[in-house]
Amino acid sequence: xxxxxxxxxxxxxxxxxQVTLSCSPISGHRxxxxxxxxxxxxxxxxxxxxxxxxxxxxxxxxxxxxxQFSNSRSEMNVSTLELGDSALYLCASRGGxxxxxxxxxxxxxxxxx
Amino acid sequence: xxxxxxxxxxxxxxxGESSSLNCSYTVSGLRxxxxxxxxxxxxxxxxxxxxxxxxxxxxxxxxxTLTKKESFLHITAPKPEDSATYLCAVRWRDDKIIFGKGTxxxxxx
Numbered sequence: 001x002x003x004x005x006x007x008x009x010x011x012x013x014x015x016x017x018q019v020t021l022s023c024s025p026i027s028g029h030r031x032x033x034x035x036x037x038x039x040x041x042x043x044x045x046x047x048x049x050x051x052x053x054x055x056x057x058x059x060x061x062x063x064x065x066x067x068q069f070s071n072s073r074s075e076m077n078v079s080t081l082e083l084g085d086s087a088l089y090l091c092a093s094r095g096g097x098x099x100x101x102x103x104x105x106x107x108x109x110x111x112x113x
Numbered sequence: 114x115x116x117x118x119x120x121x122x123x124x125x126x127x128x129g130e131s132s133s134l135n136c137s138y139t140v141s142g143l144r145x146x147x148x149x150x151x152x153x154x155x156x157x158x159x160x161x162x163x164x165x166x167x168x169x170x171x172x173x174x175x176x177x178t179l180t181k182k183e184s185f186l187h188i189t190a191p192k193p194e195d196s197a198t199y200l201c202a203v204r205w206r207d208d209k210i211i212f213g214k215g216t217x218x219x220x221x222x
Contacts, residue, residue: 004156033210043157043200043212056208090156100145100204104156 002027004093004105012111018079021108025072025093031055032074033102034066037088049074078110086112116140117203119213127221129190134216136201137183144208146184148177149200151215157200160186191220 005024013019025032033056034046045058049068068074072093078085088109092102120135136146145164149157161170163179170177174195176187186199201213 035212042214043202045210045212048208056210092156101147101159101162103159104149106154106156 004091004103006091006105006108008108009106010109012113013081014113015081015083017081018077019081019110021076021089021091021110023074023076023091023105025074025091026103029093029095029103030072031094032068032072033092033094034074034076035090035092036060037090037107043090046076081112083112086110117201117211117213119201119216121216122214123217123219125219125221126191128192131187131189131191133188134186134199134218135183136186136213138203139182140203140205140211142206144204144206146179147202147204148184148186149202151198151200188218191218193220193222196220
């Protein structure tokens with residue numbers, strides 16, 4: 001089975017711009033979660049989608065949003081980028097509400113200048 | 114405050130020198146404790162899930178154990194290829210998930 005894929009792998013944006021990141025889960029997985037990873041804060045949960053519905057949300061401002069499509073692919077959007085948004089953004093998929101193991105993609109490295 | 118704390122932050126071992134990494138948590142209503150391995154520039158790789166106190170899981174040189182307030186990842190006779198950051202995560206009530214900040218493990222040949 002193919003793993004979780006994320007595009008793009010690297011991105012450089014300017015403060016104030018917006019960005020959209022994409023994630024394709026493992027085939028058959030219906031849950032997709034997004035995380036932000038920084039050296040200082042570690043891995044922090046952004047949100048989780050299951051069957052196109054947001055099931056959970058972390059403590060991030062409203063500039064961070066996401067959505068999931070009927071084929072389980074997910075996108076994450078960050079508007080009005082700030083320097084502090086520079087991070088590795090990771091997507092993870094899992095099989096269902098009772099399958100708690102998550103499988104991560106390689107991440108998108110976002111640099112905001 | 115609900116927390117997941119990993120210790121030590123970093124650990125250097127000689128090849129073959131066994132040790133343990135710790136993950137302590139203060140959340141209530143545990144739904145699962147997870148261990149991941151992360152190599153530089155890559156996403157975390159799933160290792161183990163533990164659900165209840167007393168449970169143990171093993172994979173090659175790694176063994177994970179769980180008590181009511183902490184988990185240990187035991188590494189037996191490690192090799193240089195075991196060098197990585199090991200992350201612990203806890204899923205609890207309302208399906209929230211918290212990750213620890215990880216332990217950077219370096220195995221010297």
